[in-house]
Amino acid sequence: MFGIKLNHTSMLRYAALFTYLCVGVPLVSTWADQRLSMLQRPNMALLIWAVCYVLFGVIYWLLTRNFGSRRFWPLKVLGLAIMILASIVIGWVSHSGLPAMLMVVIAVVLPLLLPIWMGVVLIVLQNLGMVVMFSLFPEYQHSIGPALLQSSLYLGISALAFVVALVASQQAEERERQRQLNSELRATRALLAESSRIAERMRISRELHDLVGHHLTALSLNLEVASHLAQPPAADHVRKAQGTAKQLLADVREVVSELRQDAELDLTHALRSLIEGVPSLNVHLKMPPRFAVEDPQRAQVLLRCVQEVLTNTVRHAHASNLWLHIERTADGGLRLDARDDGRGAPQLEQEGNGLTGMRERLAEVGGRLDIPRPQARGFHLSAWFPLEPEVGLPGVSARPETPGVA
Structure with missing residues (x-):
């Protein structure tokens, strides 16, 4: 009060x-x-x-x-x-x-x-x-x-x-350690649930493609042959059945494509789980209503960066408010801006293990961490990394293209 x-x-x-x-x-x-x-x-x-x-x-x-x-x-x-x-x-x-x-x-x-x-x-x-x-x-x-x-x-x-x-x-x-573990567990559970959802969608898409699509293709070919052999008036019904089979095959292909395209990890719930229950700190999170990342490694990097920002703010900043802004950039990347109203960093000191670990995580996916100096009031940092893996980065391989639907 x-x-x-x-x-x-x-x-x-x-x-x-x-x-x-x-x-x-x-x-x-x-x-x-x-x-x-x-x-x-x-x-x-x-x-x-x-x-x-x-x-x-x-x-x-x-x-x-x-x-x-x-x-x-x-x-x-x-x-x-x-x-x-x-x-x-x-x-x-x-x-x-x-x-x-x-x-x-x-x-x-x-x-x-x-x-x-x-x-x-x-x-x-x-x-x-x-x-x-x-x-x-x-x-x-x-x-x-x-x-x-x-x-x-x-x-x-x-x-x-x-x-x-x-x-x-x-x-x-x-x-505080138990709170951090609980928030990390909730975020990981949300990430696993999202991964399970995507895996299930991919399984359904493969089943539709391999089983239903295959049988519909065979049915369409058989009806094509039957349309040439049948005599009127049965030939008219065969052609109608052939058109229905082709339309059904096109619908199955469209459904499979939609299932494969929606393969991004929704991080909205995981991020909100991380910021819940932080003691004596008001966290203001700004991000799109549904925030999703396709690469699981990049999703994990973003969650760990947010977690490290929260930990440093609680332990060292002596702040009352923390503002987190997550957005996609025009160059195909993702930016995390963090700012608090704590005591700042007026001197260029040696970075601790937390910031060093954040730099290493970002470097593994081709990203960077920027910390303006000096900061007389409040602490501010900006993290950026590309959303698409780049060939040649250590520990990162190019994502294989999603196979098309036959």
Whole structure:
């Protein structure tokens, strides 16, 4: 209702943000001034406290804008290290356990930003930093035992938050993988049903041609001979029967030709099955009312390209809308235009496995993939391939001509 996409990962993001805001309550009350006065901190301490708190929140918001993506992890590690340092400075200035709450916020987002082993290392390091901070407190300077005890209590809370976020992240990934498999299964089932329909039409056309057509031809020849041997008035009836046989043979030939001509795979249902149920993404599909492709290999390439566009948009684009336009071109090809309203691709980065695989699939059928750069807002790509196989392409052979009807 407010334009917020509420799924498991976004709920974790906003729950951690709420925790962060609660930690800032002392700054907007008299508690911070009273605390610093009791500790005899200089006036600059309150400013340091506020700057570190704001810095923590800004970095947190930037890091979680594209939640779930594992790209640019060195920058993310740097941002998390700054957040840990800022929280420790807040704890040292305020002489309190406030950094423990901030580190719980960090623990919540770690499984969604970094690999598991890196998240565990950062949790251990941030709690070691808290041990150092507690050891600087006057009451803990004589023995490190209380500092270790205090830090271990907060470590347990951070570990709990980390595991909860990890489980939620894995469940979200499994649900998305299951949704993709289900949509792919529905599209494949529609493609198989369409292939079965075409195979059945071809079988019927062959039966009509080989059996009915053969017998009608034989009947027409026999009636031709009979028309020369019969005497009136039987000869008139024989000629009428001969004309009827010829007309019936022409009708059978026409039906066989129509059955053979309608041998294209209707991809309308398969494409719509792919785009159904995509989480937190409005997919706008524009294509002809009945969209069909004759070559099964090209039909499979188109479905896989659409599927890869959907996957990349959900995982990386952080978009709300995706526009897909499929059309036949004047040069006898097929074009897929995809555009979203996500964060774009401002820099020329190395393409991932998905786009590389799309280029390879298109190259196998003589097609190409065009991605304009840079793209400051939204991501756009255009895929094209010829509808007719070309001799000489690797893995592609010329389609044999459909035999005519005798």
